[in-house]
Amino acid sequence: MQNDINFRTSKSPQVDLAVLCGFVIVKLILPFFFVNAAYSLHRDEFLHLDQANHLAWGFQSVPPVTSIFALLIQFLGKSEAAVRLVTASIGAATLIFTWKIVAEFRGGLYAKVLSAIALICCAVGRLDLLFQPNAFDLLSWTAIYFFLIRYINTKENRYLYFMALALGIGFLNKYSICFLAAGLLPALLISNQRKIYKNNHLYFAGLVALLVMPPNLLWQYHHHFPVVGHMKELARTQLDKINRADFLKDQLLYYFNIIFIVLAGLWALLFSKTFAPYRWIVIGFVISLGLFTWFRAKAYYAAGLYPVVIAAGCTYLALLFNQRWKKYLRVLMIILPLALFSITVKYAYPILSPQQIVAKHNKFARVGSLRWEDGLQHDLPQDFADMQGWKEMARLTDSAYARVKDKSALLVRADNYGEAGAINYYSKFKNINTVTYNADYLYWFKMDKPIKHLILIREPNEEDPQRKKEQPFFKKITKIGEVTTPYAREKGAAVFLLEDATIDINSRIQSEIEEEKHDH
Incomplete structure (x- = not known):
């Protein structure tokens, strides 16, 4: 050479x-x-x-x-x-x-x-x-x-x-x-x-x-x-x-x-x-x-x-x-x-705003950028949609978190690791410690004190939007709101505040954790 x-x-x-x-x-x-x-x-x-x-x-x-x-x-x-x-x-x-x-x-x-x-x-x-x-x-x-x-x-x-x-x-x-x-x-x-x-x-x-x-x-x-x-x-x-x-x-x-x-x-x-x-x-x-x-x-x-x-x-x-x-x-x-x-x-790269991508929908669709893991075409590339809506979700969760006086008796539980991690990252409450039964968070639950209140973050289109499953176990259930960011993958995810438990929440959650670990 x-x-x-x-x-x-x-x-x-x-x-x-x-x-x-x-x-x-x-x-x-x-x-x-x-x-x-x-x-x-x-x-x-x-x-x-x-x-x-x-x-x-x-x-x-x-x-x-x-x-x-x-x-x-x-x-x-x-x-x-x-x-x-x-x-x-x-x-x-x-x-x-x-x-x-x-x-x-x-x-x-x-x-x-x-x-x-x-x-x-x-x-x-x-x-x-x-x-x-x-x-x-x-x-x-x-x-x-x-x-x-x-x-x-x-x-x-x-x-x-x-x-x-x-x-x-x-x-x-x-x-x-x-x-x-x-x-x-x-x-x-x-x-x-x-x-x-x-x-x-x-x-x-x-x-x-x-x-x-x-x-x-x-x-x-x-x-x-x-x-x-x-x-x-x-x-x-x-x-x-x-x-x-x-x-x-x-x-x-x-x-x-x-x-x-x-x-x-x-x-x-x-x-x-x-x-x-x-x-x-x-x-x-x-x-x-x-x-x-x-x-x-x-x-x-x-x-x-x-x-x-x-x-x-x-x-x-x-x-x-x-x-x-x-x-x-x-x-x-x-x-x-x-x-x-x-x-x-x-x-x-996410150089264009969501609105600009939607305006160029046909161009993005032609190169296959809008096809997600589900095989369907969407408004944004999947990775870009996964970078939307998190700050709004954290604000809704913070609104629920601020309502609870005794935060030592409160657990924040999301449906997936993206929700849990985003809330922990963007929340103004640095000790919010959101967890989920998903991914590594399954091993990160802290339940050394009795849980009386629960904040739930539920995925879009879930089967129980009225929280009928939890109604017998809490005196009060309030829907705080849901993610409205137009092109977010989590659009429609809802935040609920469940107050004053009437049963032993700790043992129930621990049982669900063990069940999830066994399934994995």
Whole structure:
């Protein structure tokens, strides 16, 4: 790859560093421009933020790493800006690792710049918009690839241990990283890098990775492996509805803006002599993607496979178009992703207000943005609708909460984790401690004192809008109001105040909790 040497970092490392810092700054500030003020946080974010108040080695929905980031957000003030900054920082770290992978492929500054633009302009960039495990999952996968490539290039055993730590910590963030390991292990064995299995340090590094995992596995054991129930529920409600062909089609759609880079990367890794030492990457890519397809995974689960392919594609294209008139095509390769991104960004990010999206209904419907998990067309993309109505719900709950004098005898219970987390986040009463029988909140009930009053938040279109079920157990039931935000997924959710219980509410709720745990 000598033709690209003139553009390498060795000639001007200061310029490389300055350009990288520029992209990092862009990555950090983009989320603040990509979210319209009409939207609040997403329902999933509220759950993860609440985990900071219940630190443990595991949770029903996710492993523990997300709660550490939630604690950091709490330290930074817990504002929406703090949430955006932390997630954007994780995305910036992924960009840095991808930049470093390009350097390991002996790519120059142009290839690095193209890789940074590619990451920003494709679906990978969207994963660090929301505070979910997905952003760090992407970072973990990219770090593992970097350390393994770095080991192959230098033969320094320390990179095997760094890789193992990235794998172990990645496991404590999201279990889907096992799909990466399932792809890499046979890929290395099949490829010309199989000699790595003769290195004892690989196995010692494997032990390091395994030593990181037991605390979470022990937590799962002591709680009867709630992750199994969570995965069954996920499969029943979401994954079983995913068509395998649609999963593969979505891989093309997610990376449409940079598809020429992805295809160039796969071609280079398969056929280029320059990339011969890295054939295992494309073999692992195929194996992991095949496993995701077989298990009907969501399309974004495979996102971690792409940064390394993007790095290879950018390096290969920089080499391919580095002579005479072909150099002018380099400018086109920079402009094309940016141009396509400028067209598609409004479909991927909540830049437009709900009213603007409704006005462009046909355009959004044509690209499939309005189809939800239920298979039906709606007014807003599902993720955008999940960022609506929460502040109104919290205000209604606060109105009910303020009416109760003895708050030590009051329990606030929602129907789902989005409602519970949103109320805890936006309520002006910082000790409101809303819980639900849903997700991790099932383990967070505090009933050390007798409960006399109950605030219920019920989902839209529920079966008992008059609260006939609870009428025999409370002297007074008042409907405070319901969510009226037009395009919220929770539109119609109602808030009820149930006062002066006539039975032992504690034992009844405890019984329902145990029943829910048993079902999970």
